[in-house]
Amino acid sequence: MKSRALTPWLLVSPATLLFLGLVILPLILTVILSFHVYDHTTGIQDSFTVEHYVRVVTDDYYLAIFWRTLRLAFLTTLICAVIGAPEAYVLSRMGDPWRSIFLLVIIGPLLVSVVVRAFGWSMLLGSTGLVNQSLRALGFDSVRLLYTETAIVIALVHVMLPFMVIPVWTALQKLDPAVEAAALTLGASRFTALRRIVLPQVSLGMLSGSLIVFGLSASAFAIPGLLGGRRLKMAATVVYDEYMSELNWPLGAAIAIIVLVANLAIMLGYNRLVETRARRALG
């Protein structure tokens, strides 16, 4: 009797220990670190302060970085949804050999390191890259793309797209094709059938896709680091700078905690808003 009551705890213990050791413990240490006093000459002190937090939320430099992070993550999510949802729909309508091939094409980039892909984009978007060469060949002025927000968003969309396509595609798989046919026979145009019948039913897939894309974009490091250059910073790159160049670990920790809390608040709020609405109708 007693051993039976223990079984569930034993079964979850490896995952729990892993979670505690690798997520919760470092997180607690980071929180503690963020309250330590830092001195440029003597380093981290044993006394505590909220100075770092106050500095981050009052300094325009950091606020601009936070604002940019949110803006670019939101933009990436939006573009991924606009491109990814139709892409998933087309994919779900494909015949058998093509569907497998294109699914591989979509997932394929995940097999290549983000760093490699970021360098690939910097070669394409650079001042002598393929894009600018083509523009010049067509008689246009060359444009500055590399080290701009545009470059970051382009590369982020490229990296994040599979995370939007796959959940939407999964949701579409569950859809009875006769439901769309029913809408057509009731007098709906193809577009109306998509908007009124298909879209609401894949909204949960788009929701989970958006959450993954937003979360990963807001904490992206390699892409903004390599395509944003030294001046155009996002949250993750500024944390890196505080730790590695400024050596101000407490400040870096404070920024990291703020990013985490903000990300969590936005994602939970969004999840709640959309999910309660979708759940009510879809069950």
Added chain:
Amino acid sequence: MGFLTLQSLSKVFGDFTAVRDVDLSVAQGEFVSLLGPSGCGKTTTLQMIAGLVEPTKGTITLDGRDITREKPSRRGLGIVFQSYALFPHMTVAENVAFGLEMRKVARPERDRRVSEMLGLVHLASFAERYPRQLSGGQRQRVAIARALVIQPPVLLLDEPLSNLDAKLREEMQFELRRIQRSVGTTTIMVTHDQAEALSISDRVVVMEQGRMTQIDAPYRLYERPATAFISSFVGKMNRIEAVWRGGRAEAAGLGLPSEAASLPDGASIGVAVRPEKILLGAAGQGLFDGTVTSRFFLGSYWLFNVETPVGNVVVSLPNQGAEPVAEGALVSLGWPPESASIVAAAAGAAA
């Protein structure tokens, strides 16, 4: 010229001909069933009428208008899908209202027609539920209401009862017929269940391998099946292999009464008799004797397998209350000539 006509309609998928030169004329208000085993092309035929599958050849006309290449959204036909295909994110009322909304019917008129239709299918109190909160039979009725509310010239039903359990299926058969009668819509139903087709249709179309092999009223189909396939597919049928000799059928040296036929002497034939048309009697009182090898009680009737000189014969007897002859008993079998029809010999039976 019928209300809905199909003329030499064919559909070829790659090198597979699903439907081959189908001709059918349906009168206004008629209830026609397409009956056949799976893969006979009945659903493809229905989908071509609905506009969901484009015919390879042939024409479809509705009320004199050629609709062969028209978009499904413009045909205005009511369709009940096998899976019902209800919109899961809409309430029952929203589901039913969808077709009217697409037709830009004004709100008050729309509400009135929706509640009228829900009343007809006995779902008035379920208007605000979602499909997942309904039972199979209720979903089925929502699907019917949604198809009928747009007042379609033709209602198409694709295996509408196949997802229901046996008892509910029987109830819904009569329900379907009642609804169809009260609105008077021309209806075409696809089914593989012969009992369903026979019980509620005005006419039944039997399809075999993409062709229509018989179009007849249900009782005529049952009594006069045109092919050996139909006789075995629709109801139960005994086939006795026989030879035509001296103006009558003979099997195992016994003369078998049957309907008249003009066949050459010595022709191999089959004598087809329905189990319920055979009369069981005391030994020596009928055409020939046999031994009851097994007996099954099926509620309203008994079914016997009788071993006879002409082979195994299935006989059914209505349940009159008393227990009938036991297994192992010697009985006689007989039937009046008009109950037995002459059919072609089974392939390979003569050899």
